[in-house]
Amino acid sequence: MIQNTMFNPGSLPLQASTLAKPAATPSDSIQQFGAYLQEAIQSVSAQEKSASLMSDKMITGQVSVDQTMISAxxxxLSVQLTTQVRNKVVEAYQEIMRTQM
Structure with a gap:
């Protein structure tokens, strides 16, 4: 089964201090969210690099076509998910800007 690990909530370490109380300021929350997004985008980049490497290995006969296609x-799917999330964030921002006027 293919699993997308990009936005896996279990991949982020939970700290006792995070569970005990919410972030002190909105700035802290924004920084945490920004770090989460950065990690997710780096994960997508790593998957793209892995797919490219698998393609190169397939050409040399080191891996099968099946493995290469699954990686690709x-x-x-990770790129498509990232694009859809970005589109939803932009839509939400535009909606907020419309309602404030």
Missing amino acids: QQAL
Whole structure:
């Protein structure tokens, strides 16, 4: 089964201090969210690099076509998910800006 690990909530370490109380300021929350997004984008980049490496290995006969195609599809799905999340964030921002006027 193919699993997308990009936005896996279990991949982020939970700290007792985080569970005990919310972030002190909105700035802290923004920084934590920014770090989460940065980690997710780096994960997508790593999947793309892995797919490219698998493609190179397939050409030399080191891996099968099946493995290469699975890796390529995982990278493609991650990019599509990232694009959709970005589109939703932009839509939400535009909606907020419309309601404030």
